[in-house]
Ligand code: AMP
């Protein structure tokens with residue numbers, strides 16, 4: 001089975017138009033394209049949905065993207081109903097029947113009347129449908145289940161298995177789905193015909209647009225406060241499906257439910273919930289800890305974090321900088337055949353010292369030629385990269401021979417095998433060439449291409465939200481009142497995230513106000529994979545980041561024995577990890593490089609990353625107290641590490657001056673000019689110096 005490039009999940013509604021302001025009880029669509037989530041789309045009524053969906057399908061089609069579209073209502077009815085109504089058990093015939101008879105406008109539709117009519121036609125006016133949502137009585141449709149009689153099964157097989165699923169016979173009331181089927185199937189029937197969509201599980205899903213029935217409650221957890229439930233659910237289902245491997249998807253889709261249809265993922269819930277969420281207590285520190293040494297803090301992060309990103313297939317041209325989600329094996333050896341490493345003359349076997357003359361065969365072997373056959377005892381002209389003709393295993397450089405009267409003359413010794421490359425001497429077919437977790441570099445693209453790999457499974461970029469907190473902050477370029485300062489951390493952190501290969505998401509600035517911050521975190525946690533805040537992370541009156549995270553019961557203040565750096569507030573907000581960095585720009589950057597960077601790498605699916613340092617002579621002297629590790633803004637000049645003149649943590653100029661950090665270990669030290677110190681260039685942290 002081919003995978004899908006775009007996942008669009010739709011929460012349908014049979015209600016009337018609820019106006020332009022996004023709200024529940026309207027239609028919501030969640031989109032995940034190539035593993036990347038988009039903001040959920042609000043569609044105020046069915047007519048708007050029927051305009052928006054074709055636009056989307058057309059755009060995806062012209063971009064060559066295969067689409068899986070899910071809708072949260074049954075695609076079929078319990079056994080027997082289709083036949084009784086249409087004369088055929090074909091569920092898609094039933095779709096067409098609804099398309100023909102349902103009348104639907106933004107303000108009203110005939111679904112209750114139609115249900116009553118069906119009851120009269122095939123059920124003695126007592127069922128299978130019930131519930132009348134209108135003021136007026138409807139012949140054949142009762143308001144309650146009092147005198148209800150249903151000639152068909154109450155539930156489809158899938159509904160019997162899905163705990164809590166409603167039957168499609170109930171035409172209205174909280175949670176009912178009957179109205180969605182009446183108003184949804186006609187739309188799908190039209191879209192299906194217009195786009196030649198295939199419908200699961202009734203047809204093999206081999207087109208570029210496939211429809212599946214979904215029921216978000218099957219796999220989606222509760223929505224965070226302030227995120228509309230339907231919007232949250234469709235985004236989550238889209239994310240979950242996008243995260244499935246093609247083989248997993250194929251297995252989930254292998255369902256036999258010809259007439260009634262099936263709920264996507266039923267029976268595979270655990271796998272779809274998929275990417276195991278981080279535990280709420282993943283940042284909890286052991287009790288009684290006071291000052292945690294840097295290495296211990298790093299060890300805990302390494303141990304507790306795991307990847308949170310989804311995976312997707314990417315062509316080589318799109319794979320640069322992405323994290324490989326699986327091991328990649330060579331599809332062909334490199335080189336595929338033995339070939340010549342130089343321009344020269346090929347023959348069989350080595351030659352001892354002394355003069356040698358070989359007859360020169362007709363023709364030549366150049367790169368790209370199919371291997372020829374060389375008669376025994378002769379030599380042949382060969383050009384670099386040419387596959388060795390059969391009968392050639394040794395090549396002599398053209399500079400070392402005299403070509404004369406149909407012969408080549410040269411003096412030995414020549415070693416057997418000289419100037420040739422063996423098949424597979426670089427890579428053999430099947431060998432792992434790129435390991436899972438590797439951040440794919442340009443050279444890896446060469447290696448994959450050379451061995452016949454054109455596509456690779458990669459992780460979606462980690463979406464890192466960047467939020468600055470503090471009443472004192474204004475945006476550079478705005479007017480700053482006395483007492484206000486410009487927000488320096490946000491541009492810096494956004495830039496660092498970009499250079500680290502993540503998707504930086506600007507979450508703006510938050511005031512020192514708990515409710516405002518709560519709202520921002522709620523929204524952000526639905527949009528990004530991890531949140532980096534700066535400021536407000538200690539334990540003071542205005543430290544609202546730490547206050548909120550502790551209120552949520554999932555935070556620990558990490559007092560790490562490091563300078564610069566005040567406590568880091570590490571916690572979980574609605575399932576999203578939050579790194580509360582110190583507000584001070586120097587501390588914010590150092591803590592990002594030392595603590596956040598390796599942690600984010602793991603969340604992104606890459607291995608833990610330890611920066612490489614180099615011991616170099618110091619161009620400074622300093623005496624350091626015992627107890628904590630220190631990072632000094634530094635750079636190398638003339639092979640020696642210079643440090644910035646001031647260690648003041650408000651000196652942003654020093655960050656900009658520096659090209660790396662000098663790392664001084666925990667014990668007390670007396671450093672004098674020329675002593676060896678550890679220098680870690682910015683490049684070792686994956687950022688540009
Ligand atoms: P806080 O951690 O909120 O107590 O902030 C510590 C120091 O960093 C204070 O002097 C803040 O004004 C400053 N600060 C906080 N956030 C930023 C920022 N985004 N840009 C520049 N300075 C900041």
Ligand code: MG
Nearest residue numbers: 469470535536
């Ligand atoms: Mg503050």
